[in-house]
Amino acid sequence: MGRLFTCLLLCSLAVLSACAGPPKVDQRFVQALTAPYLLDSGDRLRIVVFNQPSLSNTYTVDASGFISVPLIGDVQARGKTTGELETTIAARLRAGYLREPSLTVQVDTYRPFFIMGEVRAPGQYPYVAGLTARTAVAIGGGFTPRAVQDVVVISRQIDGTIVEARVPADHPVRPGDTIYVLERWF
Incomplete structure (x- = not known):
């Protein structure tokens, strides 16, 4: 009986966490979008x-x-x-x-961006103006059937350090970003 209760509790928590709203975006990511463009390798x-x-x-x-x-x-x-x-x-x-x-x-x-994870053609692609994570996925061949489609993880260099954040799929992408499309559990 205890195992059944634990299993039901874990399933309930998984369902509730999936219903949560979009993640809060790290303020450094928002500030990086409005900051002047800084040159780097590959430009x-x-x-x-x-x-x-x-x-x-x-x-x-x-x-x-x-x-x-x-x-x-x-x-x-x-x-x-x-x-x-x-x-x-x-x-x-x-x-x-x-x-x-x-x-x-x-x-x-601009230097290229990178996309990995649950996309059909992961790799390095040329940056184009106005790119969002969702359009980057389209450039990478689209989502695989197991992909989480509303949230991605973006790694971005900010002030000389790599910062990672979970962001909504419509979040803008900067040159040099690495986008990781997560795998869903169910």
Whole structure:
């Protein structure tokens, strides 16, 4: 009789937990969505130095967070906004190469996102603007029959550390995020 009661209690708790509302999203995740975009490895940048076609080019942020620009060498890009990188490059060009350098830095291609778990084609995919976890799942071939479809786990780098949170499936995805689609029990 005690085992039957324990089994019924556990089943009741499982049903009640499934009826709970969407999880509360970690405030750091919300703040990261409104914060300026910070460059990192894998971002491809278009840098145009006006009246200097030999310096204007597309550069990829390497694994150590640098881009290599002619004349001035390696420039730290990781953790900077495009505006901050513009300022850094202009200052280094001004220090011995150009009098008044005028340039722009734009993100040409964002670093990819990753999707794992209960999706038909897990892997690495190119980031597109306006991406949510649900559309990322669609890019990854859709949910498997065993997938939890209303909540996912997203891992995101925030202030140099990896932060994980359970979020609703309509939560926005940022470049570099890893999305994990959970398996349901029943």
